[in-house]
Amino acid sequence: MEGHKKSTTQTTKSRKIIGYVLFLLFGIGTWLNLNGIWIELPLLIPRLSEGWGLSPQLGMASNIANIGPVIIALIRYIIGESSAYEVPSICVIYTVGITVPIILSFTWFKQVYIFGTNRSLYLLVLGFFLALVNCTSSVTYLPFVNRFDPKWLNIYFGGESLSSLLPAILGLLQGVGKSDCIPSPTNPLILIEKTYPPRFSIEVYLSCLSVLMCLSFIAFLLLWKTQPKSNKPVKNPEPVEETLLDEIIKVETVHTNEEIKIEVVNTNDEKFTKKTIAYLVIILWTSILLIGCIPSINSFSLNPYGAATFHYVIIICQCCYPLVSFISTLYPQLFTVTMVRIIISTILGTLAFIYIMLTAFLSPCSPFVDEDYGKYIVAIMWIFVYLIFYYERIALGNYMNSTSGHRGLFWYGLLTQAGAFTGAVLIFTLNAYGIFKERSFCGTYHCS
Template identity: 25%
Template sequence: MVNVTAFLLVIMFGSSTWLTINAIWVELSLYTSRLPEGWSLPSYLSLIIQAACLLTLIYSVGHRYTRFNTNKAPLILSLLIFGSICMLLLALFWQETFWLFNSEHSVALISLTFCMALVCASSNLFFMPYMADFHNSYMSAYFLGMSFSSFIPSLFKLVQGVGKYNCVEHLLPNGTLQLKAIPTEPLFSIKIYNSLIFVWMSVATLAFAILHWKFEHAKENKKVKETKQIVGENAFAEVVREQIDENNVGVVVADEQSPLNSNNNVVKENNGIIKLQNNNNGRGMRYWMLILMLTLISAQMNTIIPSIQSYATLAYSMITYHLALTLSNISHPPANFLPIWCKPRSLSIIFILTFICTASTIFIFILALQSPEPMLRNSFPFMGSLLSVSASVLAGFLCSYLRTLITGLVRSEQANSEKALFWCGFFMQIGSVIGACAMFPLVNYYNIFKKRDPCIF
């Protein structure tokens, strides 16, 4: 029986996973117009975030191969408190800059982003395995909470607005006049926005503390959990027996047989005894195909699209970038909820959805390459903006849906759910690191993406 209070606490806990980083991403429409890196700021942040992810990968290797274990609850609580403090510091010092390597950089924002990324990246490696101790019903609440980690900042951002540019004449040292873009203020400041995120993060931290120390009964019985991990084949055999009609011994309903447990083929002997035969090749192929698609999706969602989205949208207008960021993040909650009702297990269907998601990412990449004159910018700017925003929303929706779908399938179809979720988180980080390492030099060294001057029409 699901406890409603525990269910709500899990949602709040889940909302802390990537809350701080998502809050930074949706605020980029303001950061890029006020900080010295400009349109290339997202690529800097992507690289910094993945540098933090490398530290979590080092932990993951140590955890798997040295059998070094930690008490998850105190560690998670410490991470959440640390993330909350970093968010408060960001609210106070986000605009502090310093000269490094002969140019001005947003040192405060970048360094605090690195610290918060440590917390967020650790959520894939600590938070999900921690949730494996709970009844499976609470996993949906956790993923719903994860979607709120993008929805809540987007909601605040929609209320805040984006402002616009005012072009004023600026006198250069040589005596010539030049138009300079001055951003106007939104409904409330970046400081207030970051303070609201700090408050939410603090409440989520409190929710985790209450969940862990007051709702032990929401966790699965230890003996049941050990049974699931040690005798997975016997558990599968029990499912098989439940599906056998007493008048037609040995017949299994095809839709109910777990694909990842397809290493266990049901065979009826002449004496009526049911046996399980191993087919490890089929199991391994399906498992690694799912992991490969999860890696690709994570690369697109966490690094590729964020690094170039400014170039694909700001060339149309600031409001286009604002809508692309916020609406794509708002699409995450329904996308994470959808697998509850629509959970295809077929690899073909999952592959087709991954292909559509990748095609949307490629379209965004093409628009970014065309900046400062992307398609329809001069002839039909509204249609161009609509296509750009639609591609961002579609890619964000499918990435979130597929991430939840694939992770849920791997968890439910593996006997050792904690180990399965750990490796899901591991390869999500691998994909993100690869994407960041590919995109940063393209944006900042090869300069294949061009910025548009908002005062040139």
């Protein structure tokens, strides 16, 4: 008898672990490729004709991809807010997310002469397609996860955070390479920058991203194939038929005999209050800053403080989401949403963003650029912005899931992408008017 109980307990733990792994791997497929491209920018910028201007151009190209969520919104409206669009859309996302990095590994360096100058057309176009599927994941993955017990949402967010952490780890292993100032072959009095290659190439890095997307796709297929066949929401859901998913990820606790089961969406929980609308506005605002503006000015804000600062700050910022997600799992009470807490965190994050924007606007003479402590100040501001806004993202994501259900998560994702697009357009426009200036690695500046 005791042996039977022990065997049952071990089986339960195994199923629980399998469930965690599946949701983590599924979440990895959200922003993996686009995060990977941003992490590679310190290596791409010195090798491509756009130079520092590559950041706002790539930001604009990737945010034009927000047409994807708009299309999904139209489809959702036409079919009556059914969830039938989710699985086909996710399959397309994975198809593009697996194949495009492979294609990009052979074409990222190719230049096309357009409008009187060489342009990285292959990188920008393929980057657009990667962003297209990543942006669309915001309005497909979250509603898909909503089919499951709410306990799995934080696990999914953990996987989504790994879509930042894993490319960051690859970036750390890869390194940024070194840069030296050497005399110009044509004029020895002029110093030019010479860069040395990292530990492994950009091509290898992109191939690794494709492999990770394959693993995420397998996890999605396992979840999809084991769901109830009926996806129609009902007001008073009856117990659904047990499926293979119950066999894979069912959790039976010894003392309470509770089970994690699939739940059918309850439309009674999908009401918007004034407070919910206010939180959606905050989601829009923080998305403008965090996802739209900051990535587009990273070269102008960080490069004046050195290539190493640029490279490692970008990587550390990608680790902030996993860290905040991990804290939310250990101390969920810290992520209880109150209006006062959200307003204070939004104000603090906005102030830190203003300093970051100032460093980009004043380049090449960014604040304290010639002082050793200058790079630490800008690094702290960048990390703080990511920590505080990711805190809001997770807290408000859970709030939307518990108070507004499928509808709330859909608008959460849609406004995230709307904010990202707005911020990218703003920075692209400012850069087109020459607001931001480069700082040469080997140049001499008088910034006192």
